[in-house]
Every structure is written in C-alpha cells, then in structure tokens.
Amino acid sequence: MTLSYxxxxxxxSVSVVNNGYTNGYSGEVVIPxxxxxxxxxxxxxxxADSAFMYCRGLRKVTVPNSVHEIGTYAFAISALxxxxxxxxxxxxxDYTFASCDELRSITxxxxxxxxGHLAFFGCAELHDVVLNEGLKSIGEGAxxxxxxxxxxxxxxxxxxxxxxxxxxxxxxxxxxITIPASLDTIPxxxxxxxxxxxxxxxxxxxxxxxxxxFYANNSLKSITIPNSVKHIxxxxxxxxxxxxxxAIGNGIEHIEEWAFGKLDASFYEDxxxxxxxxxxxxxxxxxxxxxxGWKEYIADIIGDIHPISxxxxxxxxxxxxxxxxxxxxxxxxxxNVPQRSLDLYKxxxxxxxxxxxxxxNQNDVNDDGEVNIADVNCVINAICNEGIGSPxxxxxxxxxxxxxxxxxxxxxxxxxxDQSLQ
Numbered sequence: 001m002t003l004s005y006x007x008x009x010x011x012x013s014v015s016v017v018n019n020g021y022t023n024g025y026s027g028e029v030v031i032p033x034x035x036x037x038x039x040x041x042x043x044x045x046x047x048a049d050s051a052f053m054y055c056r057g058l059r060k061v062t063v064p065n066s067v068h069e070i071g072t073y074a075f076a077i078s079a080l081x082x083x084x085x086x087x088x089x090x091x092x093x094d095y096t097f098a099s100c101d102e103l104r105s106i107t108x109x110x111x112x113x114x115x116g117h118l119a120f121f122g123c124a125e126l127h128d129v130v131l132n133e134g135l136k137s138i139g140e141g142a143x144x145x146x147x148x149x150x151x152x153x154x155x156x157x158x159x160x161x162x163x164x165x166x167x168x169x170x171x172x173x174x175x176x177i178t179i180p181a182s183l184d185t186i187p188x189x190x191x192x193x194x195x196x197x198x199x200x201x202x203x204x205x206x207x208x209x210x211x212x213x214f215y216a217n218n219s220l221k222s223i224t225i226p227n228s229v230k231h232i233x234x235x236x237x238x239x240x241x242x243x244x245x246x247a248i249g250n251g252i253e254h255i256e257e258w259a260f261g262k263l264d265a266s267f268y269e270d271x272x273x274x275x276x277x278x279x280x281x282x283x284x285x286x287x288x289x290x291x292x293g294w295k296e297y298i299a300d301i302i303g304d305i306h307p308i309s310x311x312x313x314x315x316x317x318x319x320x321x322x323x324x325x326x327x328x329x330x331x332x333x334x335x336n337v338p339q340r341s342l343d344l345y346k347x348x349x350x351x352x353x354x355x356x357x358x359x360x361n362q363n364d365v366n367d368d369g370e371v372n373i374a375d376v377n378c379v380i381n382a383i384c385n386e387g388i389g390s391p392x393x394x395x396x397x398x399x400x401x402x403x404x405x406x407x408x409x410x411x412x413x414x415x416x417x418d419q420s421l422q
Contacts, residue, residue: 004031012042026059034066045066053078071093079100079102090113092108096119110134121143127147131156132158135158142168145170146172147173155174158180170189173196179202181203185207194217195219201400205228208233209225215238216238222243225247225248243308247314249314249397254319261327317341321350330354333354363395371412383403395408
C-alpha cells in the first residue's frame with residue numbers, strides 16, 4: 001500500500017497532495033478518512049489539483065466519503081484502472097481524469113451535478129459510464145475520444161441533464177444514444193465522428209440540432225427529427241455515409257448548408273481535374289502512372305457513395321433549405337411531403353432540386369403504397385425490438401416507436417383518410 005501525502009488546509013482538515021515526484025504514487029491507494037498529525041485527528045476533505053497526475057504506476061484508488069472536493073487534473077495522465085469515489089463530492093472538475101487511458105469504468109456519485117470540460121477526455125479504455133440522476137451539466141469534450149480500444153461506450157444520459165457541452169461525446173465508441181427530454185438543444189459536434197453510432201432517439205422537446213452534431217457517423221442508417229425541432233445546423237448529419245432514411249417533423253423552419261450532405265461523384269471528378277491541371281507542369285518520372293493511381297483510388301470512393309433513398313418532410317410550408325443541404329441525394333432520394341404542399345416544394349429554392357417529389361403518407365410505414373395490417377406488423381416488430389427501426393415506423397413523428405404509432409395507423413385504416421398530410 002502506498003503512503004499518501006497531505007497538506008493542512010484548515011484547523012481540522014487536510015488534502016491529499018502530490019508527493020513531489022513524477023510517478024510518486026503506484027499500485028493501490030486507499031485514502032483514509034482521517035489522519036493524525038502531532039496526535040491531532042485531521043479529516044481528509046479534499047484531493048488537491050494534480051495530486052496523482054503522471055502516476056503511471058497507479059492502479060486503484062479508494063476515496064473516502066469524508067472527501068468533498070477533487071481538484072483539476074487530479075488523476076490526469078495516470079495509469080488509473082479503477083476508482084471508488086466519495087459519495088459526497090458534487091463536481092467532477094475540468095481535466096480530472098483526462099488521458100487516464102487504462103480506466104475501464106466510472107460510476108458518478110449521486111450528489112454530482114456537474115462534469116467538467118475534458119474531464120474524461122482520451123480515456124481510451126473506458127467502456128462503462130454510469131451517470132447519476134441529478135446530474136445537470138456535462139462540459140465541453142467531457143468524454144471526447146473515450147472507449148476507443150474496447151470498441152464501445154455504454155452511457156445513458158440522465159433526465160435531469162440541462163446542459164450538454166460542445167463535442168461532449170465526439171469521437172467516442174457509443175452505439176446508441178437517447179437524448180433526454182430535459183435538453184432543448186443538441187450542441188455543436190456533440191456526437192460527431194462516433195463511427196459506431198447506429199441508433200439515435202431525439203425527444204419531442206429538442207428545438208435545435210446544432211452544427212456538426214452528428215457529423216461523419218458512418219453507422220447511422222436512419223434518423224427521425226421530431227416535430228419540435230425548428231433548426232438543423234450546418235453539417236449536422238454531413239458525411240454520414242450510410243444514412244439512408246431521413247424523417248423531418250412539421251415544426252422545421254431552417255436547414256443549413258450540408259446538413260445531410262454527402263460528397264458526390266461530381267466533387268471527386270472536380271478533384272481529379274484539379275489534380276491533372278496541377279500536375280501538367282510538374283516534371284516527375286511516372287507522373288501519368290501516379291495520376292492513374294489517384295483516379296483508381298477516387299473511383300473506389302465514388303463506388304462507396306450511398307445517397308439517401310427517402311426524405312420525408314412534414315412541414316406544410318417548405319423550410320429554408322440552404323445550399324447542398326442534401327448534396328449527393330437530390331437525384332436519388334424520394335422526397336415525401338404533405339399533399340397540400342406538393343407544388344410549394346416543387347418550386348421552393350433548393351427543394352426543387354429533388355427529382356422525385358411525392359405526396360407522402362406517413363402511415364405507409366413499409367412504403368409499399370398501401371396502408372394496411374402489414375404496416376401495423378412492421379411497427380409491432382420494431383416495438384418488440386425495443387423501439388429500434390426505420391424512422392418511417394414512427395408514423396406520428398413524436399420521436400418514438402410505440403403503441404401510439406399503431407393507433408395512428410389503425411385510425412387511418414378505419415377512417416380511410418390521412419389527416420396529417422391533407
């Protein structure tokens with residue numbers, strides 16, 4: 001067991017401090033709740049800034065409940081593998097566990113209301129995160145690049161969360177995420193470059209999806225934007241290469257540039273032309289062979305481009321759609337819109353770029369041109385699969401696939417008309 005070093009911070013309190021040596025703490029450290037100095041009992045109430053920083057031999061730490069505060073960088077860039085935290089801390093400060101690349105799991109105590117900026121940045125082995133109900137704020141880049149080596153990151157955002165920082169989960173290995181109803185904005189780059197993110201549930205409380213929020217997520221196949229969302233920022237779903245189905249609710253007002261854009265063949269063809277022109281005056285042996293190699297490489301990329309196949313927009317007034325918002329998909333995607341708005345979309349700037357514009361029926365969830373029991377069965381199967389399925393199955397566009405969607409379809413069948421798209 002490694003001895004701890006202390007600094008007197010009050011008449012009856014001390015904090016754990018760095019012992020003055022790089023890698024000064026190693027193995028297992030059990031911090032006592034009380035120490036005796038000159039025969040006086042002193043409570044251990046804090047862990048100082050950088051106390052265990054750079055301790056590459058550190059493995060396990062137990063923090064007693066007498067500790068109320070843990071400083072910035074306290075365990076940063078250490079080899080910490082496992083930690084038990086005091087139930088009386090109220091904050092995980094900035095950089096506290098940054099680059100603890102062997103930390104496997106963390107349970108945030110019940111009294112914590114804030115996780116600071118970059119608190120778990122670069123925790124490459126982190127795979128299980130338990131966030132407490134009562135947590136209100138997660139800072140910028142708090143979990144950025146976590147879970148890289150195990151290939152997954154399990155985390156559920158609590159319903160008490162009211163602030164999510166920019167890039168909070170950027171580059172993590174999360175497979176699914178449910179945005180809590182307590183958030184009204186999904187911030188800049190919050191889930192960008194999450195290469196294994198397959199399922200995203202957005203509640204009918206979110207009003208804004210900010211720029212690059214889900215940028216370059218190469219496993220996301222479908223997304224449902226609920227009626228509450230008014231604004232989708234620049235590149236929010238840009239370069240999501242396998243994104244195939246997009247359903248946008250009736251409250252949308254503004255979709256910025258490249259929101260759902262993918263690099264299309266024309267981009268790469270222009271790139272080839274630029275390369276050829278740049279190389280015209282270059283005197284290098286085998287330059288033609290080099291250019292041909294580039295062409296083959298780019299041709300392979302073009303072959304892997306998958307345009308979006310179905311876009312549904314329920315807004316009766318076409319929202320402002322900025323340039324290249326659906327780049328690479330205008331010539332391929334089937335755009336479904338409300339019947340009474342068909343001509344408006346066909347003549348609206350940018351929307352008129354879509355070649356295939358149809359009157360959409362949101363209850364035709366299997367997209368076979370009919371609304372019948374087969375559509376009900378599709379929703380039932382999705383519910384049995386824990387609500388996971390195509391956004392088309394969310395027939396009432398409330399952000400969830402549940403019994404309400406079955407009722408909406410049955411109501412349409414019984415009434416013989418689709419009230420929402422007339």
